[in-house]
Amino acid sequence: MPDLLIELFSEEIPARMQTRAAEDLKKLVTNGMVEAGLTYASAAAFSTPRRLTLTVEGMLDASPTTVEERKGPKADAPEKAIEGFLRGAGLTRDDLEERETPKGNILFAKITKPGRPAADIVAEVLEHAIRNFPWPKSMRWGSGSLKWVRPLHSILAITVAEDGAQVIPMDVDGITSSDTTEGHRFMAPGRFSVTSFDDYTTKLKRAHVVLDASERADTIWHDATNQAFANGLEVIEDAGLLAEVAGLVEWPVVLMGTIDDDFLGLPPEVLKLSMKEHQKFFSVKNPKTGRIERFITVANRETSDTGATILAGNQKVLSARLADAKFFWENDLRVAKAGMTDWLDALKNVTFHNKLGTQADLVDRMAALAREIAPSVGADPDMAEKAARLAKADLGSEMVYEFPELQGLMGRYYIEASGEDAAIAAASEEHYAPLGPSDDVPTAPVSVATSLAEKIDKLVGFWAIDEKPTGSKDPFALRRAALGIIRIAVEQDVSANLLPIISVHLDSVKASIFNTWFLKAGQEKSDEQKVFQAWVLSLPEYEEVIDGATAGLAMGSVIESMVKNEGSQIQEFVFEKSVGGEPDVKRIPPELLAFIHDRLKTYLRDQGIRHDIIDACIAMDGNDDINLLVKRARALSETLKTDDGENLIQGFKRANNILSQAEEADGVEYSYGADVKFAETDEERALFAALDGAEAKITPAMEQQDFQIAMAAMATLRQPIDAFFEAVQINADNPTVRRNRLNLLSRIRTICSSVADLTKIDG
Numbered sequence: 001m002p003d004l005l006i007e008l009f010s011e012e013i014p015a016r017m018q019t020r021a022a023e024d025l026k027k028l029v030t031n032g033m034v035e036a037g038l039t040y041a042s043a044a045a046f047s048t049p050r051r052l053t054l055t056v057e058g059m060l061d062a063s064p065t066t067v068e069e070r071k072g073p074k075a076d077a078p079e080k081a082i083e084g085f086l087r088g089a090g091l092t093r094d095d096l097e098e099r100e101t102p103k104g105n106i107l108f109a110k111i112t113k114p115g116r117p118a119a120d121i122v123a124e125v126l127e128h129a130i131r132n133f134p135w136p137k138s139m140r141w142g143s144g145s146l147k148w149v150r151p152l153h154s155i156l157a158i159t160v161a162e163d164g165a166q167v168i169p170m171d172v173d174g175i176t177s178s179d180t181t182e183g184h185r186f187m188a189p190g191r192f193s194v195t196s197f198d199d200y201t202t203k204l205k206r207a208h209v210v211l212d213a214s215e216r217a218d219t220i221w222h223d224a225t226n227q228a229f230a231n232g233l234e235v236i237e238d239a240g241l242l243a244e245v246a247g248l249v250e251w252p253v254v255l256m257g258t259i260d261d262d263f264l265g266l267p268p269e270v271l272k273l274s275m276k277e278h279q280k281f282f283s284v285k286n287p288k289t290g291r292i293e294r295f296i297t298v299a300n301r302e303t304s305d306t307g308a309t310i311l312a313g314n315q316k317v318l319s320a321r322l323a324d325a326k327f328f329w330e331n332d333l334r335v336a337k338a339g340m341t342d343w344l345d346a347l348k349n350v351t352f353h354n355k356l357g358t359q360a361d362l363v364d365r366m367a368a369l370a371r372e373i374a375p376s377v378g379a380d381p382d383m384a385e386k387a388a389r390l391a392k393a394d395l396g397s398e399m400v401y402e403f404p405e406l407q408g409l410m411g412r413y414y415i416e417a418s419g420e421d422a423a424i425a426a427a428s429e430e431h432y433a434p435l436g437p438s439d440d441v442p443t444a445p446v447s448v449a450t451s452l453a454e455k456i457d458k459l460v461g462f463w464a465i466d467e468k469p470t471g472s473k474d475p476f477a478l479r480r481a482a483l484g485i486i487r488i489a490v491e492q493d494v495s496a497n498l499l500p501i502i503s504v505h506l507d508s509v510k511a512s513i514f515n516t517w518f519l520k521a522g523q524e525k526s527d528e529q530k531v532f533q534a535w536v537l538s539l540p541e542y543e544e545v546i547d548g549a550t551a552g553l554a555m556g557s558v559i560e561s562m563v564k565n566e567g568s569q570i571q572e573f574v575f576e577k578s579v580g581g582e583p584d585v586k587r588i589p590p591e592l593l594a595f596i597h598d599r600l601k602t603y604l605r606d607q608g609i610r611h612d613i614i615d616a617c618i619a620m621d622g623n624d625d626i627n628l629l630v631k632r633a634r635a636l637s638e639t640l641k642t643d644d645g646e647n648l649i650q651g652f653k654r655a656n657n658i659l660s661q662a663e664e665a666d667g668v669e670y671s672y673g674a675d676v677k678f679a680e681t682d683e684e685r686a687l688f689a690a691l692d693g694a695e696a697k698i699t700p701a702m703e704q705q706d707f708q709i710a711m712a713a714m715a716t717l718r719q720p721i722d723a724f725f726e727a728v729q730i731n732a733d734n735p736t737v738r739r740n741r742l743n744l745l746s747r748i749r750t751i752c753s754s755v756a757d758l759t760k761i762d763g
Contacts, residue, residue, distance in 0.1 A: 002161040005054035015247030018047035032125030037063035046211045048250045055197040061113040072107035123170040144173030165195045183207020199357035208251040217246040223254035224296045226431035236283040249300040255307040263322040268292045328398040336414035343396030355465045357512040365508045370453040376496035379445035385452045387427035441488045455481040464590045482599040489626040498624040501591040536548035609637045612762045619757035635707035644718040655745040683727040690720035
């Protein structure tokens, strides 16, 4: 069984595309082979900056011959029908077989498809793959129609069998296949032939090409860490950068350079990001001080001066880049030490959202909300408000303009430089967190208050203007904001009711919406102004004062008068219009809470808590306190993992079903009056005692929000409830006894339902 080797050799492929391209080549070729009946044992794909390679082992030397039996028309069918069947099958009348069936004599055809040589199939499949390759971006060059990510130079395509290697003949826009390839662009120019995959990899390595990207990455990391260790330093790990650099070189040569002393005072994050983004350098730090002092660069060739010239050029370019960063840093520090007022004023001219106002409006809302939240998280309200007011200040800095990834982090440096408290400075960096499921949440109280304020404002604001996530689309990262609120509440043990906070904050959001639309209408000669005029004209009390002819002339004075004399009315009116209709604003907090609950379900399901358990807890009062809701769900989940807990659910549901049916039939509610003096059996009296004991523990436990104790007390009811149903007939002949027993079932329902809505538990 022969093997197959394919190489597509081109100009440099962007590093970010290489791994995906190699997998696409493997998928396109192997799927095409299998569809044509050409199976194989194994396949592997590789990539370098200049080539995509596919090796296939254990391939069939030809596709198998197949025989297909096709049922035709009846033997006495019209001649034209038979001729049509023959044309479709590619046969003559003599090739058909007539068979007797329950439906009469039928014509059958046996169509034999002979196998095809592997070379013919591979040539066809490979050409199709090349011409239809799914590059994110591709280009056309020369006079041909072929599009490739970069100009394609050659195609190596051979089959390897015991009798040697054979070229698979093919031609793609004048590029003919062969058994040759090229080595390193500079260190081993010129073509050479290969006879197998092993021969190919061996000759490539002699020609200074490492085919396997993972091998290149291992070499880079090994050499980089060794050089750093020899100098008492450490390379800062960056898996993404390592993968990218491995895709930039075919023959990695690791070099370590120095950073000029003038730049060592820059924040390490600035040094690291500048070197990574602009130069693809690894940062090397001093483990004793944590300061970044050197860099690692990876060249694509060996030189006679062991890389000295390359390093000198890299250091020159790096110095120019870092000089810019130093200039930004020093300018920003001067503004920071002056109180950052220039940056804060600049936020008034930066749009946050065209319906929610500017970044300055956002800061005002965050500051008010952070002050509101502060007592719940143990933060000082004044500090929380100050932190929220300064958290976005660095958006006006030159450094963040150049490196947006550093927003928040640079704010911490600048706020510290301005002389503010360290807790306020830390909030600037931490209020964005968590950005992902593995991100740490803020821990300091001021940071927690600021982070919650930022996320709640985002959710309330975009909910108010009806910019909710739809399907997989979430352009404003509202799901991430909701998950951030959940994680902060749970991981920092923050207990606070969200509904009152959301409802109060909605007024601030409405004011921002009104102000934004009013400013547009009052200052711009645009369609928005015409819309605003239409709003004014639609108010019944102004219909007689302003008609279409005088609306334009009276616009300014009428708006001024309305805002001055009836500000609240016009604010509410403009708010309703701006969100497209007239929504019930009071409905927004519960709808938003439902969205947060949906995120909570995902969060808890990932921790192994069943959906029905979460629903049972969400159905209880106080479900807007996320932390307590999670504690309740976890306690219930642990209880239901025990035999007593699981069996209690069956007893509860039996009691609830019997009680519900009796209440519906009798038209009354059995919710009080159970008295032990009417008990007739020991099991009945034992259940009374068990309910009294459980209630004595559950009631204070629920008041103290100790769900573990409450759930454990509830689980003790399992045995007395089971015994009660075994020994007692609920619908007794004596109506007093029957009513007493139904009221006893009501006690079971009431006590168990005080812990969670057990009717929502499956099973």
